Each structure stands twice: as structure tokens, then as C-alpha cells.
Amino acid sequence: MSDRKFSRHLTDPRFLxxxxxxxxxxLQLGAAGGGAALIGGMPGGRTLPATAQGEITGGPxxxxxxxxxxHPWFQHAKQIGDSLxxxxxxxxxxxxxxxxxxxxxxxxxxxxxxxLDVDTGRWSNQAPPTWDWPNNDFLADLTPYLEETLExxxxxxxxxxxxxxxxxxxxxxxxATPGAWWGVPYEMVLMLMHYNxxxxxxxxxxxxxxxxxxxxxxxxIDAQSDETGMxxxxxxxxTDIYCGHWWDRMTQRIVGREAVENVVxxxxxxxxxEGFLLAAQEIAKLPQNGWFMDGYDGADFTTAQALFFQGKAxxxxxxxxxASEMKDVIPxxxxxxxxxxxxxxxxxxxQSSMFGTAQIWSVANPEKSTSHxxxxxxxxxxxxxxxxxxxxxxxxxxLSFIPSVTGVDPPAATVGFDAAxxxxxxxxxxxYYYGIHWDTALWxxxxxxxxxxxxxxxxxxxxxxxxxxxxxxxxQVRDAGS
Amino acid sequence: xFQQARRRLILPFILPQLILYVVVxxxxxxxxxxxxxxxxxxxxxxxxxxxxxxxxxxLQDGNFHNAIENSFRLTAFGGFLLFVPALAIAWxxxxxxRAKRMFSFLILAPVVIAASVAGLIWKWIYNPSQGLLNPVxxxxxxxxxxVPWLGSPRWALIAIIxxxxxxGIGTWILLISAGMDRIPPDLPDAAKLDGASDWQVxxxxxxPLLWEVLRILIVLWIIQALQAFTFIFVMTGPVAVGGxxxxxxVMVTYVYxxxxxxxxxxxxxxxxxxxxxxxxxxxxxxxxxxxxxTVEY
Numbered sequence: 174m175s176d177r178k179f180s181r182h183l184t185d186p187r188f189l190x191x192x193x194x195x196x197x198x199x200l201q202l203g204a205a206g207g208g209a210a211l212i213g214g215m216p217g218g219r220t221l222p223a224t225a226q227g228e229i230t231g232g233p234x235x236x237x238x239x240x241x242x243x244h245p246w247f248q249h250a251k252q253i254g255d256s257l258x259x260x261x262x263x264x265x266x267x268x269x270x271x272x273x274x275x276x277x278x279x280x281x282x283x284x285x286x287x288x289l290d291v292d293t294g295r296w297s298n299q300a301p302p303t304w305d306w307p308n309n310d311f312l313a314d315l316t317p318y319l320e321e322t323l324e325x326x327x328x329x330x331x332x333x334x335x336x337x338x339x340x341x342x343x344x345x346x347x348x349a350t351p352g353a354w355w356g357v358p359y360e361m362v363l364m365l366m367h368y369n370x371x372x373x374x375x376x377x378x379x380x381x382x383x384x385x386x387x388x389x390x391x392x393x394i395d396a397q398s399d400e401t402g403m404x405x406x407x408x409x410x411x412t413d414i415y416c417g418h419w420w421d422r423m424t425q426r427i428v429g430r431e432a433v434e435n436v437v438x439x440x441x442x443x444x445x446x447e448g449f450l451l452a453a454q455e456i457a458k459l460p461q462n463g464w465f466m467d468g469y470d471g472a473d474f475t476t477a478q479a480l481f482f483q484g485k486a487x488x489x490x491x492x493x494x495x496a497s498e499m500k501d502v503i504p505x506x507x508x509x510x511x512x513x514x515x516x517x518x519x520x521x522x523x524q525s526s527m528f529g530t531a532q533i534w535s536v537a538n539p540e541k542s543t544s545h546x547x548x549x550x551x552x553x554x555x556x557x558x559x560x561x562x563x564x565x566x567x568x569x570x571x572l573s574f575i576p577s578v579t580g581v582d583p584p585a586a587t588v589g590f591d592a593a594x595x596x597x598x599x600x601x602x603x604x605y606y607y608g609i610h611w612d613t614a615l616w617x618x619x620x621x622x623x624x625x626x627x628x629x630x631x632x633x634x635x636x637x638x639x640x641x642x643x644x645x646x647x648x649q650v651r652d653a654g655s
Numbered sequence: 656x657f658q659q660a661r662r663r664l665i666l667p668f669i670l671p672q673l674i675l676y677v678v679v680x681x682x683x684x685x686x687x688x689x690x691x692x693x694x695x696x697x698x699x700x701x702x703x704x705x706x707x708x709x710x711x712x713x714l715q716d717g718n719f720h721n722a723i724e725n726s727f728r729l730t731a732f733g734g735f736l737l738f739v740p741a742l743a744i745a746w747x748x749x750x751x752x753r754a755k756r757m758f759s760f761l762i763l764a765p766v767v768i769a770a771s772v773a774g775l776i777w778k779w780i781y782n783p784s785q786g787l788l789n790p791v792x793x794x795x796x797x798x799x800x801x802v803p804w805l806g807s808p809r810w811a812l813i814a815i816i817x818x819x820x821x822x823g824i825g826t827w828i829l830l831i832s833a834g835m836d837r838i839p840p841d842l843p844d845a846a847k848l849d850g851a852s853d854w855q856v857x858x859x860x861x862x863p864l865l866w867e868v869l870r871i872l873i874v875l876w877i878i879q880a881l882q883a884f885t886f887i888f889v890m891t892g893p894v895a896v897g898g899x900x901x902x903x904x905v906m907v908t909y910v911y912x913x914x915x916x917x918x919x920x921x922x923x924x925x926x927x928x929x930x931x932x933x934x935x936x937x938x939x940x941x942x943x944x945x946x947x948x949t950v951e952y
Contacts, residue, residue, distance in 0.1 A: 273894075274893045274894070276916075277911075277915030277916055278915075280697075280915070280918065281915070284697055305696075305697075305918075410803065410806045410899070411803075411805055411806040411811075411891065411895055411898065411899050412894050412895045413895050413896060413899070413900075414894065414895070414896075415894075467784060468782075468783040468784035468803065469806075470783070470803040470806040470807065471781070471782065471783035471784075471802075471803025471804060471805055471806035471807070472782065472783065472784060472803075472806070473778070473782075473805070473894075473895075474894060476782055476784070476785060480784060480785075485784070611917075612917055613896050613912045613913070613916045613917055614718060614913075614917065616896055617718060617896045617897070617901060620896075621896070621900050621901060624899060624900060625900055628806070628807075628808070628899065628900075630808065630900065646715070646716075646717045649715050650712055650715055650716050653708070653711060653712040653715060
């Protein structure tokens with residue numbers, strides 16, 4: 174949403190009512206912001222403490238972390254937490270593991286009135302399965318904070334890239350809270366082809382931009398695999414959703430986002446659009462030609478990723494978290510590069526579209542917490558420090574984070590990141606997996622036939638037939654009210 | 656007087672357990688039964704009574720049918736893989752053996768490992784490129800047996816069954832051994848004096864006299880196997896949905912996903928209710944079918 178459009182919401186009575194604001198309050202907020210802007214005109218990098226609901230007082234704060242101690246990701250989070258503890262007396266941060274696998278446990282806590290004060294996975298404007306959290310008032314509305322002016326004179330909300338905003342700001346069709354920020358994006362994630370730069374250089378290969386070039390690259394790598402021990406592509410056969418990356422990317426290129434969403438979330442059938450079969454036939458070339466790394470059919474995703482960094486495959490399609498997640502096993506002299514999924518000549522989809530998401534910190538709504546009092550200003554200050562440009566720059570260089578704010582260079586260690594990030598600023602970024610991963614029944618219906626194809630258990634034609642059959646059954650169960 | 660005093664003590668002794676039973680068993684059970692008849696989706700949403708709607712949906716849900724099928728496969732195949740070696744080993748441990756204690760220790764040792772840790776150990780053993788099993792098979796000339804164990808829809812469930820039996824067999828051997836200890840030693844001794852072979856003694860004396868213990872253990876196995884979760888979750892989860900092509904998805908893993916991942920609490924509760932009824936009925940049935948006349952010699 175553009176700033177102009179957003180400003181219009183500040184005079185929209187429905188928006189104001191939804192946020193518990195009056196026009197006067199908005200004007201006061203604006204005046205406060207202006208005042209802050211005057212103060213903030215002074216040089217200095219640090220942001221002002223959150224003030225939308227008063228001064229910050231120290232206290233206990235429980236925050237989510239995606240990696241455990243001593244992983245560098247955890248150290249990064251702890252550094253931010255330590256600065257908060259140093260600045261606000263009485264602050265004590267508790268770090269709770271908050272990756273995808275722990276989501277069910279955390280969701281239960283939220284539902285039972287014991288939320289993490291700062292958590293992830295609770296909100297994405299592009300992921301319908303997360304919408305119940307703001308719809309049922311579990312999240313604090315951070316809009317007033319985002320509208321504040323920082324010490325630098327910049328409005329906090331204006332710091333973020335357009336891509337990050339598309340995941341964070343509420344632009345849902347028919348939403349009761351248009352323009353609301355139900356969380357703050359602290360990292361952008363892009364689904365990218367990662368490749369072994371050294372291997373490419375030694376074989377005289379260039380990162381492919383079209384699918385035909387990609388196939389040619391695979392052929393060239395495979396031709397030398399007896400000598401190099403390196404196959405073209407790494408994938409985890411037992412992990413259906415990681416096989417599904419290829420299907421999502423290829424179908425988007427060939428039939429386009431709308432056609433895919435019409436099948437996944439509407440009532441369309443893949444067999445009614447020949448593009449789907451073409452997409453299946455194209456990705457089937459990988460297993461048919463034996464281009465997956467040895468042992469891919471039994472390697473779980475962690476093993477598969479480790480094997481990629483051990484040189485068993487030249488390319489892997491994965492989220493930009495890969496370098497950070499596997500930091501401990503990447504050889505020091507490994508040279509990682511990225512490029513976006515190849516385009517498909519004559520494809521009906523937008524050939525520049527990217528897949529990804531924004532990692533978002535949400536803050537618990539104090540009214541829904543029965544176990545403890547949520548210190549919203551302190552929580553917001555913690556979140557705000559994640560978006561400080563110096564902190565973002567450090568995360569980009571040390572953890573390969575793609576910044577969620579403007580004016581920060583993307584990770585330098587990875588070849589091609591700058592180009593990918595640049596592309597994401599001008600292209601549509603579709604939420605990865607189309608958000609299917611939030612509904613495991615749909616996930617199984619959509620991705621398991623792809624897995625069968627990749628495990629050489631079915632043909633492209635059978636895969637198409639199976640997806641339709643699975644979706645028929647999925648819809649039957651869904652429509653029956655479950 | 657003494658009896659009266661004893662009676663007065665009953666309540667204080669029973670009360671703590673009773674409270675615990677009600678809180679951790681009866682209340683959750685009743686709530687689960689109730690939720691199964693509502694449309695509750697979690698998130699503090701209101702819940703309304705929908706009758707048998709969730710159960711009607713279950714009839715059409717192919718994923719649930721697949722999970723039931725896998726649960727029964729695991730129970731039947733796992734039972735066979737468990738009881739045959741457990742009986743043999745328990746019998747062997749009854750014989751005069753050198754280093755008997757060491758054997759007992761080796762068999763019981765895996766039991767003390769946490770199931771999640773055992774699952775991880777086996778996940779690495781089965782790893783096709785970095786694991787232990789396939790290189791061994793390849794080096795002894797059995798390359799054809801070196802399959803992608805956990806990545807193969809055909810082998811994944813079997814691989815998990817083997818791992819979970821390795822982990823738990825010690826307990827079953829211990830229970831069977833305790834049953835064998837109760838057989839009066841003069842019976843097999845007398846049979847041997849009459850010229851019976853070890854096999855005849857085992858078949859005609861040990862098994863009949865052990866049968867009452869065995870049938871209880873079979874029922875316990877059915878109850879345990881139909882609730883299998885940890886090994887499956889650790890070895891083929893949590894990112895993949897029910898292993899390769901749903902081949903390791905069993906009732907509990909499916910209930911877990913539906914309730915905790917998709918937040919379809921009502922639907923998950925209905926599944927749990929069906930599971931409860933199935934286990935209950937099957938246990939009764941097996942208990943009834945395996946009844947034999949008491950053997951006395």
C-alpha cells in the first residue's frame with residue numbers, strides 16, 4: 174500500500190474506530206511525530222524509544238528465536254536483547270525457540286492466554302491461515318508506533334522496502350483494519366537458486382536465466398559428474414514440500430499465479446489447463462535424466478543441504494535462509510552464489526515474479542494475555558531495534574539476512590544477492606508455497622504427487638491426474654465443514 | 656474397630672489419585688468427546704454443536720483412511736517382528752548361558768534411551784549417503800538391499816517399525832521372561848526326561864502355560880502400536896507430511912497435524928474419538944478371541 178493510500182486511512186472513520194483512535198488522537202500523534210522529527214533532526218543513529226502508549230519501563234519480556242544458543246542467529250538476537258537490558262533497568266529477556274516445528278506448541282500457548290510477548294508466524298498479509306490471529310484480537314496493533322517519527326526524522330513505517338510492506342501491512346480484501354501493521358518485518362526471505370560458484374567457474378558455466386539455459390547447465394554438470402562427484406541439482410526426496418518448490422516456481426512461470434491460485438484456492442482443475450502438464454513434464458526432466466544428487470531419495474532436508482555444501486550437487490532451490498541456517502557446516506572456502514528461478518520462454522506467468530516472504534515479529538495483545546502483563550512499549554522497542562539500519566547491516570553481513578529496510582546493502586558474501594534483492598524491489602513477491610504450507614491437508618494434496626514424480630514413482634500425466642483427484646477429495650472434506 | 660479405622664483411611668489414600676485421574680484423564684476425555692461434536696476451530700472461536708458432521712467428513716477423508724491403514728500395518732507387522740524374537744530371546748535367557756547378565760544388559764540397554772534420541776540414531780543409520788546401514792550392505796555385496804529407507808514409500812514404515820522394536824523389545828522380553836519364570840521348572844524337566852526335544856517343550860509346555868501372559872501383552876501391544884507417534888515424527892517429520900507419499904502417516908500423526916498444525920480442533924477431536932473407540936473395540940475383540948481354556952498339568 175502506498176503511503177498516500179495509507180494516509181487516507183488515517184481519516185477513514187472505520188479505520189480510526191478499529192484502532193481505537195479519534196481524529197483528535199491522530200492529530201496529536203501527528204504533532205508528537207512532528208515534535209519528534211524536530212528532535213530527531215539531530216545527528217545520531219539510534220531510534221527513539223516507542224512512545225505511542227507511554228514511556229518504556231523495564232520488565233520481563235519473552236521473545237521468539239529461530240535458532241538456539243550458540244548459533245550466530247541467536248547471538249544476534251541476544252545482542253539486541255542485551256542492549257535492551259542495558260538501557261531499561263529491570264528488563265530481563267527470555268528467549269524461546271520459535272521455529273516452524275515449534276509453532277503448534279506456541280499457538281497453543283497463545284490460545285490459552287500465555288503468548289510470547291514477541292513472536293513470529295502470527296501474521297502475514299499474504300497468508301490467509303494467519304489471519305485468524307488479528308481477526309480474533311490476539312495481536313497488538315502496532316500502527317501507532319509505526320507512524321511515529323524516529324530520531325533520524327524518518328517515520329518508522331517509511332523505512333521498510335515495498336516488498337516487506339506487502340507482507341506486513343493489512344491490505345486484505347474486505348478487511349476491517351485496512352492499513353494496520355499487525356507485525357514488523359525484520360528480514361526478507363526470497364526463494365532462490367543457490368549455486369556453487371567455484372564449481373561453475375571451473376566448468377566455465379554462467380548462472381542460467383532461462384529454463385533452456387538451466388537444462389543445458391544441468392547437462393554440462395552431469396557430463397562431468399563422474400570426475401567431479403557433483404550432480405546438477407540437490408533436493409530432499411523425502412521432504413514433499415521441498416520437491417514442491419520446483420512445481421510452484423515452474424507453474425507460476427508457465428501458467429501464472431492466478432491460474433495456480435484458481436486451482437489451489439478455487440475450484441479449478443490442473444487437467445483443464447495444459448500448461449500444468451507442460452510444467453510437470455519440464456520438472457520431470459530432472460529425475461528422468463538422473464540430475465538429482467546421489468541419495469536424494471533418502472536424504473532429509475538437513476542432510477540434503479549439508480551434501481550440497483559438501484559439493485555433491487551444484488545447485489539447490491531454497492529460501493535465502495539457507496546460508497544462515499547451514500552456517501555451521503559451510504566450509505570456510507565455499508563460495509555461494511544465487512540467481513532467481515529461470516524464466517520460461519512463452520510462459521503465461523510474469524517472468525520476473527519472485528517467491529518469498531517477510532519474517533515478521535508480532536506483539537501480543539495485552540487484553541488476550543491472562544498469564545502475564547504484556548509490556549507492549551518494551552516489546553515494540555525490542556522489535557524496533559531489529560529494524561535499526563546498523564543492526565540490519567550487521568545481520569546482512571553476518572547472517573546473510575536480506576534487509577527489510579531500505580538503504581542497507583544485501584549480504585556481500587553471496588554472489589548475486591544484490592541483483593536478486595534489486596529484482597525484488599521492482600517485481601511482485603508471491604508468498605512462498607502460496608501459503609499452502611499452513612494447511613497440511615492442502616499441502617499433502619498439492620505436493621505429494623510432485624514428490625511421487627521426483628521419486629520416479631509416477632509420470633507427469635499420472636501426477637496431474639493425482640493432483641486433481643487429491644484436490645477433489647480435499648474440497649469434499651473442506652466443504653463438508655471440517 | 657480396626658476395620659472401621661481402616662475404612663476411614665480409604666478416602667485420604669484414594670483422593671489424591673482420584674483428583675489426578677479426574678483432572679488429567681476424565682476431564683480431557685470428556686472435553687475431547689464433546690469437541691468432536693462441535694465446529695470449534697481454536698483461536699478463541701465460538702463453538703456450536705454440529706452433531707455427527709465431523710464423523711461424516713471422516714468417512715470421506717482419504718488421508719484418515721490412509722492413516723488407519725498404516726496404523727494397522729504397523730500393529731500387525733510390528734507385532735510379528737516384536738513377539739517372535741522377544742519370545743525366542745526370553746526363552747534363550749531362561750537357559751543356562753555364559754555371560755547371561757551381559758546379554759540381558761545389551762538387550763535392555765536401548766530401553767533407557769529416550770525414544771526421540773533413538774529415533775535420531777536410527778535416522779542416521781538409515782541415511783543413504785552418510786549413514787551406517789547402506790555402506791555396510793554395499794560392502795558385503797548386498798547392494799540391492801541398500802534402498803533409501805526413509806525416503807521410500809515402500810520401506811519407510813518398515814524401517815520405523817524396526818527402529819522402534821529395537822528400542823522397546825527389552826521391556827517385552829522382560830515381561831515374557833517374568834511369565835516364563837512362573838512356569839514350574841519340574842514340568843519341562845519331566846518332559847525332557849520323557850525324551851521331549853527343546854522345541855516340543857517350548858511348543859507344548861512353555862507356550863500354553865505362558866499364554867495368559869502373552870495374550871495380555873498382545874492387547875497391550877495393540878494399544879501401544881495404534882498410538883505410535885514419536886518414532887514416526889522424529890524419523891519422517893516434522894517438515895514432511897506423513898513421510899514419503901504419506902506412507903508413514905498413522906492415526907496419531909494425522910490427528911496431531913489436523914489439530915495442532917491446522918487448528919481444526921473439533922475435527923481432530925472427532926478423529927481422536929474414533930481412534931479411542933477403535934482401540935477399545937479391538938482390544939476387547941482380541942482379548943475375547945485369544946481366550947483359551949486354562950492349562951493345568
